[in-house]
Amino acid sequence: MTKKKTENQKPAETSVKEKQPEAPVEAVDIEAAIKNASKISTDDDLETQLAEAQQSAKDNWDKVLRAQAEMENLKRRSARDLENAHKFALDGFVKALLEVKDSLTMGLKTANEKGATIKSITEGLEITDKIFLSTLAKFGVEALNPVDETFNPEFHEAVTMVPAPDKESNSVLEVVQIGFTLNGRLVRPAMVVVVQ
Known part of the structure; x- marks a missing residue:
């Protein structure tokens, strides 16, 4: 074992x-x-x-x-x-001014024709002036024609002062040259005669 x-x-x-x-x-x-x-x-x-x-x-x-x-x-x-x-x-502005140019050209052509009268020439100039002012207004240019308004040195330039007993003192008697604003900003002051 x-x-x-x-x-x-x-x-x-x-x-x-x-x-x-x-x-x-x-x-x-x-x-x-x-x-x-x-x-x-x-x-x-x-x-x-x-x-x-x-x-x-x-x-x-x-x-x-x-x-x-x-x-x-x-x-x-x-x-x-x-x-x-x-x-x-100024592309749009120039195109709009071309209407004024066309109106002036037509006025000159009419003035040079035989039988043109002062009345027809004056009418043509007035139409051209209206077209011109409406064209300016389209682009925010506004005319300043302040006859009988109070003199405002911000927008008016006094050329001279004259006495006028029948008019209010410091008011605009006559506009020598119209002024213009562009969108409310003065571009050119109105040249005015002011009552003393």
């Missing part, structure tokens, strides 16, 4: 001995594999993050360049629009 026990024990010891060295080897291999896997995954993550960051930086740089190009185009377009606005601001 002792032999059997020894024989029985030997295989048991052998199996225990075989399992003991294998267990630490397997544990070391697993730890190393985990370290290698985490190192590889960390390296892959870093490379992925780097690639994503580089792509994001490239995309943002493209956006910045596009925004700068947009701003440059906007500046050029604004400068061109401003230049055109300065050049052609």
